[in-house]
Amino acid sequence: MINYKKELNPAQLKAVESTEGPYLVIAGAGSGKTRTLVYRVAYLVEKGVKPDHILLLTFTRKASQEMLRRAAKLLDDRCERVAGGTFHSFANMVLRKYAKLIGFPSNFTITDESDAEDAVNIVREKLGLGHMDRSKHFPRKGALLDVISKSVNKSQDIGSVLALEYPQFSEWEEEIKRIKEGYIKYKHAKSLMDYDDLLVFLKKLLHEHKEVRARLSGQYKYIMVDEYQDTNKLQADIVRLLASEHDNVMVVGDDSQSIYSFRGANFKNIIDFPKVFKGATVIMLEENYRSTQPILDLTNEVIKNADEKFEKTLFTNKGAGKAPIFVEARDENVQSKYVVQKVLELVDDGVMLKDIAVLFRAGWHSNDLEIELANHGIPFLKYGGQRFVEAAHIKDILSYLRIAHNPADQVNWHRALMLMRGIGEKTAGRITEQMIDKKQGLDIDEGILKKHPDLADLVDILRGVKPQEHLPGALIKGFLEYYGPLLKAKYDDYHKRAPDLNSLERIAGRYKSLESFLTDMALEPPEKSILEAGLKGKHDHAMTLSTIHSAKGLEWHTVFLIYVAEGHLPSYQAMEDKDAIEEERRLFYVAATRAKDNLILLKPAIDRSARWMKNYSGGYAGSIFTEVSRFLQEGSILERFMEVEKAGGGFDDVEFEDVI
């Protein structure tokens, strides 16, 4: 028996024991939000609710697995059978089953972002909007997809998205609308779904098929949603529909930690929740169990200056601690060296590497630090930034697997064809036209096959493939053999890329169906550095480098935050826009509240990255990148709450091994 009363504070206990009806839990940073969800799962199961009647929607699959694992440890294994995952993975699961009802085959392909961009480009070309005069500033494929995606996720029309966020493209409203329509039709014809479609069609399914809605709502009698501040309109609608039979919904979030508006998330979902679910009870978790008082004093002050928020002030019983430190380093490399030096000292004092993290706004901010850490032999894992599956050679292999799974996937056929020797844009177009538009499939004209042996080889492999009967591990092996020569022909640095292919093969080997493998590669792709570390077995003994976004929900004994400078945090791209700056503030808040005992903020005095950045940062000359972030300047926060240091050069070159 779990003693809930003893192990939870009154507010947490209330959240755990309130199982019927709608609840909104406002959970400040470090207030035991995860703990509350974990205990609530255990509580429900202990009370006799069947695990598969519970649905736990989280931001990453990792988060849900971790929570269910902890619940299982608390109670028993039944908790691991609770349905959990991201909105997208849940949507995928449901849609595979009910695809027919919304006019898709169940083997639809989930396109990643760059495939989606390629599809947009194809549509653009088809509409005759391909070759525009450069001076006319027609949006490129990435911007086009952004606009389309925003309009979908915010349930707004193209016109309002343009007016609000992309005024520079307003003159192209009609063209963009046509591209959006074309893109929707294109995906449908090719059985493709992008990330947004998973949500769009899940909503459509629940909305238009009341028998499905009733069945799913009856199945998931207790629904919990984590990180609710980072859901968008579509997701809120989905929750509403899923709960239609019972209203047993608990959403948990913190408006001050909303950092995904670029993806259409809107923390007003939290504020609107009591309106959408009438009679919802609000529970506030305000006691912080994570950070020391000096750290909280700083973070409370930063968020106090925010424009809009639920009023709340976190307090802690954890007691005194060291004041947060601000370090003005001479340049980027001194910034890195300072971190290294401090890490070595901490390790010397008995702090474990896995309890230390360095956080930053953008993936590339850690470039210099990574080199410095490697030089000292300090192991680290990097989260966020450029992804493994985005690398061109990985995408090449995945394109073969995607074709095998969905032969109508024109985007990936095109990619595969363009890799073949002697085939370019025109030929590739002709071949996909034959195969897909004329529905000849693999029955390609003999003449073409004769002329292009690379194509003949691939067709041979594909003919032998029956996806249901092949394990991804075995499938990929054949493709790798075929791909070998093409890799060498295309990339000068093929020897650097080859090991990645083996990693991919190893990952594929863990899956028992092609579909689940491809789904995961699209929805939960592995991090590059994690893979590499996995090979060396270094997981347990490594520090963390992470973008602030990827650090959400986590905590460390010591947190370094680098590049706390104007232009970096806040990012220069946010400077024109008041709302964007507010989001940067919340990012700063999320970063700083990850720290339990030590918080160290740094910034270089001279910033060489500014030299090339200033070229396209509009009116912001390079100089702004050397100013202390505004979030520390407001109300003299820096002076009032921090200890200030300066760091020049002259660090001892102590090796990591000397310390342990």
Next chain:
DNA sequence: TATAGCCGATTTTTT
């Protein structure tokens, strides 16, 4: 029609 080589624009964050 394919491809190499050049030029210029671009870089936040992620399901």
Next chain:
DNA sequence: ATCGGCTATA
């Protein structure tokens, strides 16, 4: 520094 896209050449 890197990528996408365009041009000149084979």
